[in-house]
Amino acid sequence: xxxxxxxxxxxxxxYMRDPENTELGRRIINESxxxxxxxxxEQFTFRKLANVIGSTxxxxxxxxxxxxxLLVYLVSWHWAxxxxxxxxxxxxxxxxxxxxSRAIDxxxxxxxxxxxxxxxxxxxxxxxxxxxxxxVYLTKEVDDDNKDGYFLEYKRLxxxxxEMVLAINPDYPYPHAxxxxxxxxxxxxxxxxxxxxxxxxxxxxxRSPEETATFLKHLVFAAVDQKR
Amino acid sequence: xxxxxxxxxxxxxxYMRDPENTELGRRIINESxxxxxxxxxEQFTFRKLANVIGSTxxxxxxxxxxxxxLLVYLVSWHWAxxxxxxxxxxxxxxxxxxxxSRAIDxxxxxxxxxxxxxxxxxxxxxxxxxxxxxxVYLTKEVDDDNKDGYFLEYKRLxxxxxEMVLAINPDYPYPHAxxxxxxxxxxxxxxxxxxxxxxxxxxxxxRSPEETATFLKHLVFAAVDQKR
DNA sequence: ACTTTTATGATAGCATTACTATTATTAAAG
DNA sequence: CTTTAATAATAGTAATGCTATCATAAAAGT
Numbered sequence: 001x002x003x004x005x006x007x008x009x010x011x012x013x014x015y016m017r018d019p020e021n022t023e024l025g026r027r028i029i030n031e032s033x034x035x036x037x038x039x040x041x042e043q044f045t046f047r048k049l050a051n052v053i054g055s056t057x058x059x060x061x062x063x064x065x066x067x068x069x070l071l072v073y074l075v076s077w078h079w080a081x082x083x084x085x086x087x088x089x090x091x092x093x094x095x096x097x098x099x100x101s102r103a104i105d106x107x108x109x110x111x112x113x114x115x116x117x118x119x120x121x122x123x124x125x126x127x128x129x130x131x132x133x134x135x136v137y138l139t140k141e142v143d144d145d146n147k148d149g150y151f152l153e154y155k156r157l158x159x160x161x162x163e164m165v166l167a168i169n170p171d172y173p174y175p176h177a178x179x180x181x182x183x184x185x186x187x188x189x190x191x192x193x194x195x196x197x198x199x200x201x202x203x204x205x206x207r208s209p210e211e212t213a214t215f216l217k218h219l220v221f222a223a224v225d226q227k228r
Numbered sequence: 229x230x231x232x233x234x235x236x237x238x239x240x241x242x243y244m245r246d247p248e249n250t251e252l253g254r255r256i257i258n259e260s261x262x263x264x265x266x267x268x269x270e271q272f273t274f275r276k277l278a279n280v281i282g283s284t285x286x287x288x289x290x291x292x293x294x295x296x297x298l299l300v301y302l303v304s305w306h307w308a309x310x311x312x313x314x315x316x317x318x319x320x321x322x323x324x325x326x327x328x329s330r331a332i333d334x335x336x337x338x339x340x341x342x343x344x345x346x347x348x349x350x351x352x353x354x355x356x357x358x359x360x361x362x363x364v365y366l367t368k369e370v371d372d373d374n375k376d377g378y379f380l381e382y383k384r385l386x387x388x389x390x391e392m393v394l395a396i397n398p399d400y401p402y403p404h405a406x407x408x409x410x411x412x413x414x415x416x417x418x419x420x421x422x423x424x425x426x427x428x429x430x431x432x433x434x435r436s437p438e439e440t441a442t443f444l445k446h447l448v449f450a451a452v453d454q455k456r
Numbered sequence: 457a458c459t460t461t462t463a464t465g466a467t468a469g470c471a472t473t474a475c476t477a478t479t480a481t482t483a484a485a486g
Numbered sequence: 487c488t489t490t491a492a493t494a495a496t497a498g499t500a501a502t503g504c505t506a507t508c509a510t511a512a513a514a515g516t
Contacts (some may be wrong), residue, residue, distance in 0.1 A: 017463090024464075040368035045502065059464055061504075105247045131366050138359050140268035142423045155426050173429060176442050177417055180427040181447070184416055185409040192408060198383050199408040201401060215402050219409070222454040223447050235487095252493075273473065287493055289475070 008080045013147035014073040017063050026119040027053045028063055032070055037124040041071060041132045049085055068139075072150050075136050078129050079153035081122065082107060086160060093122045096167035100224075108186045108213040113155045130187040158183060169224045178223055189215065236308045240377035242301040245291050251308060254347040257280045260298055265352040269299060271358045296367075300378050306357050307381035309350065310335060314330055318363065324395035327451075329445055331389045336414045336441040358415040364394050386411060397452045406451055410444045 007020075019025030031053045036044045046060045046067060064070040086106045090099040112125030137151060145151070161183075162175035172178070189212040193204040202211045235248075237238070240400040247253030259281045264272045273290045274295060292298040314334045318327040339354030365379060389411075390403035401407070417440040430439045 022463080025258060030403065042367065046504090047502075056465060056467090057504080058466090059508090062463080066503075087381065134362055135366070137424065138363070138419075139270065146424060151424055155424070158427055174446065175429070176426065177420075177428040177430055177443050181409065181413040184412060188408065188412055189405055191366075192405075194381055196365065196374060196383070199386055199402065200405040201403070202405060215405050218402065218454065219406070219451050220448070222450040226450040228445065250492080262472075274475085275473075284494060284496090285475080286477090286495090290492080 001044075003219040008077055008084070010073070010076050010080060011152040012076070014069045014076065014150060015063055016065060019063050019073075024053075024055060024059065025063055027055075028060055028070075029074070030121065032118045033074065033121050033124045033128060036071070036074075036128050041067070041128075041135060047087055064181065068136075071132060071222065072136050072145070074125060075133050076150065076153045077120065078125050079157050083153060083160060086157065090164075096164055096223070100161070103164060104182070104186075104216050105213050107157075107161075107183055108190075108209045108216065110144065110209050130191055133187065135186070147207065151197040154183075161189065164219070165224055172176075172224050172226075174223075178220065182220060185216060188214060236305055236312070236396065238301070238304050238308060239380040240304070242297045242304065242378060243291055244293060247291050247301075252281075252283060252287065253291055255283075256288055256298075256349045257302070258349070261349050261352050261356065262304065264299070264302075264356050264360065269356075269363060291364060291417065296364075299360060300354060300364050300373070303357055303361050304378065304381045305348065306350075306353050306361075307385050311381060311385040311388060313340070314385065314442070318392075324392055325449070328389070328392040328448065330415075332410070332441050332444050335389075335411055335439045336383075336418075336444065338437050358419055361415065362412070382411075393448070393452055399453075401450075406448060410448060411432050413444060414440060 002071055017025065019029050028049070032044070034047055035052060039048070042113050044067060046057050050057045064073065081181055086103045089102045089106055093099045093102065111122035111124070138144070139145070158176060158179050161179045165172055165175040165178060189202050190208050191206040192199040193202040193212070195204075197204055202208050202215065236350040245253065247257050253296045256277070260272070260277055263277055263280060267276070272295060274285045278285045278288055292301065304367060314331045321327045321330065339350035339352070348453055365373070367373070386404060386407050389407045393400055393403040409453040417428050417430050418436050421432040421440070423432075425432055430436050430443065
């Protein structure tokens with residue numbers, strides 16, 4: 001298996017025209033990641049994006065209906081990429097505890113860039129996901145967006161890791177709740193460490209993802225191994 | 229102690245003029261809760277609020293610099309109120325496990341209305357907090373807002389519950405990380421149960437807060453009791 | 457080669473949002 | 487009974503979130 005041949009496929013169309021297929025599309029993705037990382041999603045606009053890529057608002061609107069759909073696309077891409085990475089790193093590992101441990105390492109690790117998708121800066125995308133990912137579903141349109149399949153990549157990753165939990169303890173009653181909780185915590189704790197340090201023991205350093213992984217493994221294995 | 233004499237005091241000024249002191253101020257709070265619950269924070273505007281309370285945008289701007297600060301105010305008020313409620317329900321309980329268990333019940337419980345603060349619809353506010361609370365800190369201005377004390381109520385509640393964890397197990401290394409994780413999960417799981425049910429075993433019914441409390445107690449006591 | 461389609465760019469415009477400023481009116485305080 | 491303070495009424499402005507039109511260039515089909 002050659003990692004340079006990876007193509008991330010999404011299970012929905014948050015876009016109107018597939019941005020992976022054109023030069024302009026790839027520039028939209030590439031530069032929007034840069035700009036959202038820079039300005040935050042609230043301050044990010046298609047007008048500003050058009051300016052930095054030397055194109056026009058109207059052209060960007062031909063790819064994405066609005067900036068929310070663009071965020072959905074970016075976040076979904078990240079989840080699909082992480083799901084792939086979890087699979088890759090747990091492949092051929094027999095011990096279910098080791099598999100789960102590695103999965104937690106992957107979901108907390110800061111972005112690992114993929115040489116096959118040069119137009120995606122996965123490190124910057126990971127920073128975006130930490131701050132903005134929950135905004136894709138915390139809206140009034142969540143049920144419509146869910147019907148359109150916008151959260152399938154997130155759910156699939158959650159389900160894959162929940163299956164590892166069940167492989168360790170088939171009687172654990174909350175595998176999905178546990179994993180969705182720690183998937184969210186994986187971001188929150190890193191954010192808290194940097195910005196609201198009194199909410200966590202994790203230190204706001206370069207190593208906060210690893211420290212967060214240690215905390216989450218404590219938590220998950222305690223829950224899964226619990227005598228009832 | 230008479231519960232009808234409670235006055236929630238915030239440790240910061242997200243407002244320009246204290247809305248508790250005037251009739252218009254109380255109407256702003258009261259109706260903004262209704263309207264945000266109804267429209268979601270993104271669609272909520274001061275213009276729409278001014279229309280429903282029969283006042284003007286300019287008048288509302290004399291109380292709150294912008295809608296983000298109003299949300300900060302509402303969410304802080306909720307945390308201060310919950311902190312008070314946790315104190316109330318754990319007061320005079322000697323057993324630290326029982327104290328922690330009751331604290332978890334309080335943070336997951338849907339809003340309990342306070343007869344002393346009739347202008348606050350705590351049930352609607354609780355629904356707002358579930359969906360919108362994380363948006364108060366997931367911004368580029370988080371560090372400035374933190375300096376202004378906007379998250380003190382949240383941090384204090386987290387710290388109070390973390391102390392209960394330490395009372396049970398003084399060696400547990402992540403009390404604040406654990407509690408901030410479950411405070412966030414208390415909202416997420418209820419939201420997932422209703423809108424993204426494949427992410428959790430909690431069922432999207434009226435009883436989802438109680439079910440979430442059961443899950444969180446499992447998790448917290450497993451972590452705290454863990455043999456290391 | 458030559459039409460037809462498709463993608464982008466250039467330009468304009470428009471309703472809504474997020475404010476700020478000005479002045480008038482009314483009610484409370486001194 | 488007059489000064490102050492709070493609200494209302496009105497207007498205006500820059501930015502946002504779009505949509506529409508038309509020209510042009512490049513790619514695809516015949």
